[in-house]
Amino acid sequence: MTKTDLLTRISIDPNICFGKPCIKGHRISVALILDLLAGGETIETILEEYPGLEREDILACIAYGAEMARDNYVEIPIGVQKETKK
Numbered sequence: 001m002t003k004t005d006l007l008t009r010i011s012i013d014p015n016i017c018f019g020k021p022c023i024k025g026h027r028i029s030v031a032l033i034l035d036l037l038a039g040g041e042t043i044e045t046i047l048e049e050y051p052g053l054e055r056e057d058i059l060a061c062i063a064y065g066a067e068m069a070r071d072n073y074v075e076i077p078i079g080v081q082k083e084t085k086k
Contacts, residue, residue, distance in 0.1 A: 001056055001059070003063050003067075006056060006059050006060040006063045007060060007063055007064060007067070007076070008024075008060075009023060009024050009056060009057055009060035010022070010023065010024060010030060010060050010061070010064050010076055011023075011024040011025075011076060011077075012076045012077075012078050013078065013079060014078065017029050019078075021064060021076065023053065023057045023060065023061065026050075026052060026053070026057075028050060028053070030061045030064050030065065033046065033057075033058055033061040034061055034062070034065050037058075037061075037062070043055060043058045046058055
């Protein structure tokens with residue numbers, strides 16, 4: 001999966017989590033996942049704690065954070081997201 005493909009898993013909706021970048025279809029922010037990883041959690045542990053997530057969702061958060069650290073603006077369409085996973 002390419003970085004571009006991964007970034008499509010991130011969404012921004014002003015009505016979800018105050019417009020912060022989140023994993024598409026979830027109310028789980030990119031910042032939360034990055035905080036968990038920074039705190040020593042493994043991808044496997046996060047997936048156990050959040051069973052609705054997929055490994056690619058975690059990788060998407062890392063890719064998004066990497067782009068932001070490079071001062072690259074990542075254009076994520078803003079709008080109302082549809083629930084894709086339940």
